[in-house]
Amino acid sequence: MADVPVRIGDRLLGDGKPCYVIAEVGNNHNGDFDRAIALVDAAIVAGADCAKFQMRKLEEVYRDSSLSGKDDDLAVEYTLDLLRRFELTIGQHKKIADYCASKGIEYLCTPWDVKSVAVLEGFGTHAYKVASADLTNLPLLAKLVTTGKTLIVSTGMSTTEEIKTAASFLDEHKANYVLLHCQSTYPAALHNIHLRFMETLREIHPLVGYSGHERGIAVSMAAVALGAIVVERHITLDREMEGPDHAASLEPEEFKALVSGIREIEAARGEKLAERVLSQGELINRENLAKSLVAARDLVPGTVISESDIAVKSPGQGLSPLKMSELLGRELKRTMAADDYFFQSDLDEGIATARRYRFDRPWGVPVRYYDIERFLEICEPDIIEFHLSYSDMERDPAAYLSGTYDLGFVVHAPELFAGSKLMDLATPDETLRRYSLEQTQTVINITRRLKKFFPKTKRPPIVANIGGFTMDVPLSAQEKAERYRIFAQSLKELDLDGVELTPQTMAPFPWHFGGQRHQNIFIFPEESAAFCAKHDLRMCVDISHTKLAANHFGFDFYQGLAQLGPHTAHLHFGDARGLDGEGVQIGEGEIDFDEVGQVLRKHAPTASFIPEIWQGHKNLGEGFWTALERLEGHV
Numbered sequence: 001m002a003d004v005p006v007r008i009g010d011r012l013l014g015d016g017k018p019c020y021v022i023a024e025v026g027n028n029h030n031g032d033f034d035r036a037i038a039l040v041d042a043a044i045v046a047g048a049d050c051a052k053f054q055m056r057k058l059e060e061v062y063r064d065s066s067l068s069g070k071d072d073d074l075a076v077e078y079t080l081d082l083l084r085r086f087e088l089t090i091g092q093h094k095k096i097a098d099y100c101a102s103k104g105i106e107y108l109c110t111p112w113d114v115k116s117v118a119v120l121e122g123f124g125t126h127a128y129k130v131a132s133a134d135l136t137n138l139p140l141l142a143k144l145v146t147t148g149k150t151l152i153v154s155t156g157m158s159t160t161e162e163i164k165t166a167a168s169f170l171d172e173h174k175a176n177y178v179l180l181h182c183q184s185t186y187p188a189a190l191h192n193i194h195l196r197f198m199e200t201l202r203e204i205h206p207l208v209g210y211s212g213h214e215r216g217i218a219v220s221m222a223a224v225a226l227g228a229i230v231v232e233r234h235i236t237l238d239r240e241m242e243g244p245d246h247a248a249s250l251e252p253e254e255f256k257a258l259v260s261g262i263r264e265i266e267a268a269r270g271e272k273l274a275e276r277v278l279s280q281g282e283l284i285n286r287e288n289l290a291k292s293l294v295a296a297r298d299l300v301p302g303t304v305i306s307e308s309d310i311a312v313k314s315p316g317q318g319l320s321p322l323k324m325s326e327l328l329g330r331e332l333k334r335t336m337a338a339d340d341y342f343f344q345s346d347l348d349e350g351i352a353t354a355r356r357y358r359f360d361r362p363w364g365v366p367v368r369y370y371d372i373e374r375f376l377e378i379c380e381p382d383i384i385e386f387h388l389s390y391s392d393m394e395r396d397p398a399a400y401l402s403g404t405y406d407l408g409f410v411v412h413a414p415e416l417f418a419g420s421k422l423m424d425l426a427t428p429d430e431t432l433r434r435y436s437l438e439q440t441q442t443v444i445n446i447t448r449r450l451k452k453f454f455p456k457t458k459r460p461p462i463v464a465n466i467g468g469f470t471m472d473v474p475l476s477a478q479e480k481a482e483r484y485r486i487f488a489q490s491l492k493e494l495d496l497d498g499v500e501l502t503p504q505t506m507a508p509f510p511w512h513f514g515g516q517r518h519q520n521i522f523i524f525p526e527e528s529a530a531f532c533a534k535h536d537l538r539m540c541v542d543i544s545h546t547k548l549a550a551n552h553f554g555f556d557f558y559q560g561l562a563q564l565g566p567h568t569a570h571l572h573f574g575d576a577r578g579l580d581g582e583g584v585q586i587g588e589g590e591i592d593f594d595e596v597g598q599v600l601r602k603h604a605p606t607a608s609f610i611p612e613i614w615q616g617h618k619n620l621g622e623g624f625w626t627a628l629e630r631l632e633g634h635v
Contacts, residue, residue, distance in 0.1 A: 006150055006176045006207060008127040009106050011049065013150070013178060014207060016271075019224050019262050022108065022129075022152070022232035023048035023255060024211075026245050031086040036096055039235055042252040043105060047259035050106035052129055052232070055093060055116040086243065090119055097123045108152075114143045121147060129232075132156030132184045132211075135166050145170065151177040152230060154211045155201065156184030167204050178230050179204065181223070182211040186248035193219060198226055213248040217258040224265045233258060280580045281511050283614065290316025292341050293324060299336040304329060310342070317618060318342055343619040354379035354621065357628045359635070360601070362408060362608035365624050366617065368392070369400040375621060376405075383408035385463070385570075385610050386450070390417045393442055401453045408608065409454040410570055412463040413443045424467025426487040426521060433486065436467065437493055440501075447499050461502045461569050463540040468521035469510055475520040483521050484531055491535060502538050502569050503528075507545040508552040509580050516580070523549045525560035529567050538569035541604075542612065544583055547576035547591050557591075558599050565603025572612035573631060583614035585623060586630040597635040609635070 006013045013020055023043035029036035036053070043051040088096075093109070100107035110129040111117045117140075120128070128147065132154040134140050144151055151170070155163050163179070170177050181198045193214060201208045209230030210223035220231050234249035250258060278286065296311040303309065305327055312321050318341025319327065326347055333346075356379070357363060364383035367375050369392060372384060384407055386392075393414070415423050423436050447460055454460070468483045475483065494501065505528060506519045522528050522539075525546070532539055541564050550557035575589030576582055586593065600607065611631065616623030 006178065008050070008108070008150055011106075013229050015227070015229065017229065018266060019228060020050075020209075020230045021048045021259055021262060022050050022052050022230065023235040024052045024232050024249075026052070026054050026110075026234055027086040027243060028234060028236045028241070028245055028249060029086070029088065030241060030243055031088065033088065033092050033095070035237065036088065036092070037099060038237060040096065040100060040103065040105065042237065042255065043235055044103055046235070046252060046256040047263075048105065048235075048255065050108045051096075051100055051235075052108040052110065053088070053093065053096065054110045054112065054131075055090075055120065056087075056112035057115050093119075094123060097125070111140075111144075114140060117143050117147065125149065127152060130154060132158065132182050136162055138166075138169055141166065141169060141175075142173070145173040145175045149176075151175055152180060152209070152232070153177050154180045154182040154184075154232075156182030156211070160200065163201070164204055171205075177205070178207040178209050180209045180211040180230060180232060181228075183213060186213050186244055187215045188213045188248065190214060190219065195219065195223055195226055198223065198228065202227070215248070217250065217254060217261060220258055221261045221265055224262050225269060231258075231262065280582055280614075281516060284511055286316050287615065288315050290314065291321050292316050292318030293321055293327060294318060294342065295336040295338055295340045297338050299332055301333055301335060303332040305332055311339075313339070317615065319344060319346065323347065341618070343622070345619055345622065354625045354628075356380045357632050359609075359632065361606060361635075363628070364408070364410075364608065364610045365621065366412070366610050366612070369395060369397060371617070372400065378620065379625075381407065383410060383608050383610070385410040385412055387412045388414050388443065388446070390414045390439075393439075393446065397446070397450055397453070401450075403453070405454050406456065407454055408457045408460075409450060410461050410463060410608070410610075411443065411447045411450065413440060413465075415465045422467065422469070423465060424469070425464075425490040426466055426468040426483040428482070428486060433490065437490060440464065441494060444494065444496065444499050444501075451498070459498060459500050461500045461538070461540065463502055463504050463570065463572075465506065465510075466503045466522060468506075469517040469519050471517060474518045480520050487521070488531075488535060491537075500538065500569065502540045504540040504572070505542050505546045505549070505564065507542075507548040507580065507582055509548075511580070524553070524555065525563040529563045532567035537567070539564060539567050540570040540572060541568045541607075542572040542574070543591065543596060544572070544574035544576040544589075544612065547589075548579060548582055551576070551590075552579050558595055561596065561599045562603050565600060565607075568600075568604040568607045571600070571604070571607050571609035573609050573627065573635065574612040574614070583612055583616075585613055586611070586627045593631060593634045600635060 011020060025039045029039060040051045097107040108127055108129055109120050110131050111120055127150040128144050130151055130153040135155055135158045179201050181201055183193045198208050207229060210228040211232040212220045220233055234245050235255050236246045236249035236251060239246050239249060239251060291312050291314055294311050294313050296309055299309060327342060362382035364381040364385055365375055366385045366387050368387060417439050421435060424432055425436050427433050447462055466487055503522050506522050508519055508523060509516045510519050546560055547557050550560060575584035575586050575591050577584050577589040611624045611627035613623040613627050
């Protein structure tokens with residue numbers, strides 16, 4: 001194989017690249033140009049990468065005696081009759097190629113003879129398909145190699161030795177090519193397909209795909225799971241039409257389902273990992289359901305820990321039970337009440353502790369009612385952010401707060417309310433929207449009551465995850481616009497006197513009840529900034545969420561922060577990794593906080609912030625103090 005990248009047009013082919021999906025029209029147009037165009041349109045709607053046709057000059061492909069019908073059997077006579085009736089002209093092929101170019105889908109073709117190659121070279125074709133019947137046609141392969149184009153080579157009807165011979169020929173001529181495993185019967189019986197022969201093909205040549213003629217889509221999707229980098233399937237408007245390929249073809253909705261399934265498999269297949277990485281949803285469920293090592297009784301510093309001092313209980317927010325042997329015999333360095341968690345720091349030399357941090361913008365920490373006094377004893381923040389749960393909404397703040405505090409404050413509204421209801425001020429479900437309005441108004445009223453404890457804050461921000469999520473698929477642009485319109489209506493129905501509702505930027509895949517959803521609004525910076533400008537809103541920009549959105553949708557993260565900056569009231573700082581690794585400890589993800597700092601100093605110089613680190617509050621806020629240490633001097 002040549003050393004240059006293997007590609008078709010702008011698409012690179014290979015391991016780690018999206019599977020290249022070929023919609024094989026072949027002769028399923030049955031000689032009708034308009035039907036051919038309709039099949040191209042169907043391929044586009046289905047999400048195929050290319051629409052492929054076939055071109056042959058019968059006098060070049062068949063013997064004169066075969067063409068005259070003198071001495072061949074009925075099968076050849078039947079085939080030739082169909083080919084004559086179903087053939088498109090060169091002019092029609094050119095129009096189809098031009099139509100494909102205008103619609104942004106690749107036009108490919110299988111040339112069955114040398115003269116057809118010459119014609120297709122005049123079209124500017126980017127690659128060529130070699131039919132299974134021509135795997136052993138070395139003169140045709142030699143001609144195709146001279147074009148310098150990528151070859152997609154089917155291996156149906158050929159022995160292993162024939163495949164090796166053809167591959168050696170292509171390698172000697174430094175061709176760029178992909179071998180397609182293929183069972184050339186129409187439709188193919190499942191027991192004849194032997195998908196794992198792809199493993200043998202990969203020993204012959206590293207780039208392997210699959211050309212399928214089976215019924216349905218499961219086998220073709222399985223080929224992708226087994227590493228096929230190209231999948232070819234026939235497409236038809238009607239499987240009942242005349243012609244040999246229709247029965248082994250997929251109708252448009254089936255083809256669309258195939259492409260969708262392939263993309264889902266690619267997303268799920270991921271990478272070969274040396275270490276298993278827990279998803280954010282698993283971390284949430286682990287925290288809720290797994291076990292921790294806890295103190296079996298009240299313990300004092302200096303206690304040499306024995307088995308009788310340790311119990312194993314849920315939730316999984318402390319030291320794993322797998323660490324019990326390491327804990328035994330250690331001298332405890334802190335006071336523990338019964339049921340307090342043991343932490344990794346009990347095995348280490350010490351933990352990160354709080355101090356007075358120095359930032360050029362107001363900074364603070366997230367708190368619950370019950371731990372505000374404890375946190376204020378060990379650090380001196382400029383602000384605090386109350387993270388309310390739905391149970392907190394029933395509590396009287398005066399039971400936890402007294403006097404006044406020389407601090408600013410922010411309130412984070414619950415995302416989950418009683419009865420497993422998720423806040424959604426943008427939902428078309430009027431019952432849920434009304435419930436969300438009622439609960440949000442309650443949060444607003446609580447925030448007003450908190451103002452007497454924090455007289456420095458005249459108009460406290462309320463951070464809110466507005467909603468606009470869907471269970472299984474993302475919304476269309478039109479549907480998203482409707483969700484924004486509904487939220488705008490909800491804003492008009494809330495009494496916001498004396499407070500400021502600040503929508504939070506969201507990640508593309510929020511975790512609700514330990515499972516994934518699709519988020520649809522307040523993801524794209526330009527879109528969010530435009531909404532804020534129109535409705536005189538400011539936002540809470542969650543740095544981690546916005547980075548995950550940039551990773552998924554491909555927009556420039558730092559440019560996005562610049563767009564959001566003028567509309568930013570408050571910030572959540574956490575690192576991010578991949579598509580759903582949110583709230584990662586600072587410096588352990590993919591964000592350059594020096595660059596974040598430069599952008600925010602220019603575009604949001606007065607916005608306050610807190611560290612938003614996954615389980616940062618544990619062990620007296622150990623995760624928060626680590627984050628603040630690492631952020632100091634950068635943001």
